[in-house]
Amino acid sequence: MQTTRSSRLSAYASAARMAPVVPLTMSSMVLVTEANADVYSQTGLSLTIGAGGPGTTQYLTITGAGSASVGQINFRTVNSSYAAITGNGIEWRGLTQRRNGGNSNWFGGIPVSAGATWNNLGRTTGEFTGTDVSFNSSALFGDINFGSSNVGGFNDDPQGVGDNGDTWYLLFRFTSGSGSGDYGWLSFTANVDGTSNSYITITGWGYDDAGGTIAAGATASPVPGLGGLAALAIGAGGVRRKRQRVA
Numbered sequence: 001m002q003t004t005r006s007s008r009l010s011a012y013a014s015a016a017r018m019a020p021v022v023p024l025t026m027s028s029m030v031l032v033t034e035a036n037a038d039v040y041s042q043t044g045l046s047l048t049i050g051a052g053g054p055g056t057t058q059y060l061t062i063t064g065a066g067s068a069s070v071g072q073i074n075f076r077t078v079n080s081s082y083a084a085i086t087g088n089g090i091e092w093r094g095l096t097q098r099r100n101g102g103n104s105n106w107f108g109g110i111p112v113s114a115g116a117t118w119n120n121l122g123r124t125t126g127e128f129t130g131t132d133v134s135f136n137s138s139a140l141f142g143d144i145n146f147g148s149s150n151v152g153g154f155n156d157d158p159q160g161v162g163d164n165g166d167t168w169y170l171l172f173r174f175t176s177g178s179g180s181g182d183y184g185w186l187s188f189t190a191n192v193d194g195t196s197n198s199y200i201t202i203t204g205w206g207y208d209d210a211g212g213t214i215a216a217g218a219t220a221s222p223v224p225g226l227g228g229l230a231a232l233a234i235g236a237g238g239v240r241r242k243r244q245r246v247a
Contacts, residue, residue, distance in 0.1 A: 040064050041206030041219040043187075049075045049083040050199035051146040062184070062205055070179040070207070073186065080196045082145040085109065085186070089176030093118055094139025097130035097158060109142025109170035110135060111161050111190075114217035118171050118183055129158040142170045144190070146198040161190035167203065169216035174207075182207050185216040 040063065047058055055077035062071040073087045085092075092109045099106055116122045118137075125133040145158050161168050170186045184207030192198040208214040 038065070038210075039206055039208050039214065039218055039220060040070075041204065043204035043206075043219065045203050045205075047075060047202040048199055049077055049144075049202070051077060051080040051083075052196040053077065054079060060202065060205065062179075062207065064179065064207075064209055068178070070182075071174055071177060073205070075202060078143075080146065082108070082143045083200060085142040085144065085170065086140065087172065089174055089180070090140075090172050091137070091175050092139040092142040093121070093171040094136040094142075095128065095159070096132070096134045096136055097128060098132040099130055105132070106130070106145070107136075107139050107141065107143065108145060108159065109139065109172075111144070111159050111168035112171065112216055114167070114169065114215075116169065116171070116216045118173065118213040121171075127160050129160075142172070142186070144188070144192075144200050146192050146194065157192045157194055161192055161200075163191055163193040163198075165189045165191055171216060179207065179209070181211045182209055183211070183213050184208070185214060185218075187217065 042063075045060070047060065049055065049058070057074050057076040060073045060075070061069055062073065064070045071087055071090055073085060073090065075083060075085055078084050093112075095108050095110045097106050097108070098104070110121060110123060112121050112123060121135065125135065144161070157163070167187055167189050170188070171183070172186065173183045174180050184205060186202065187204045188200045188202050190200045192200070206214065206217070206219055208218075
């Protein structure tokens with residue numbers, strides 16, 4: 001009996017020495033990091049910014065873990081032509097338009113549909129009025145032009161959001177503070193008919209704290225990746241080996 005037990009121990013030791021050592025690669029570390037990512041969001045907001053003259057600035061605070069402040073977005077009506085949407089340490093996926101009949105460029109955010117991302121907007125420059133239309137990645141404000149044709153030189157609704165209350169999104173990323181490098185979205189509904197009765201309503205926001213390009217409208221945390229599945233498999237294997245030893 002003793003001889004058999006010693007032989008088994010020697011066999012286990014030899015197997016342990018011969019077992020290959022699997023290094024912890026960068027890809028496996030990334031998978032674990034992705035599993036720990038979080039998407040923070042707030043929906044159901046109702047902050048209305050109307051045309052018809054300069055308005056009072058409204059503030060919206062974006063928060064992360066433990067309700068800690070990450071960034072702030074400001075809204076105000078500049079005149080009956082557009083609403084200015086800015087942020088402290090925030091840049092927007094931008095749109096450049098040269099107004100019809102004018103020589104100056106106007107800048108703003110690109111209204112996109114749900115599911116669009118920073119690098120996959122789902123819109124083309126041909127959808128916007130004005131001349132020399134192009135997209136950029138460094139706009140410091142996300143204007144929504146109401147497009148009253150007698151103000152500013154734009155045609156009605158130059159960003160093509162319509163007057164039927166559809167939901168649109170602006171994409172942004174933090175450039176400073178605790179959220180630096182993280183991407184997010186801002187949602188709004190638009191009732192823009194090119195008159196002083198136009199308005200937009202801010203309805204929500206969201207951002208991913210892992211630095212990935214979040215889809216417009218995404219509110220749920222990412223599903224655990226292979227790192228999480230591997231951990232479950234290891235746990236299951238441990239339970240199976242324990243049962244075998246008991247048997």
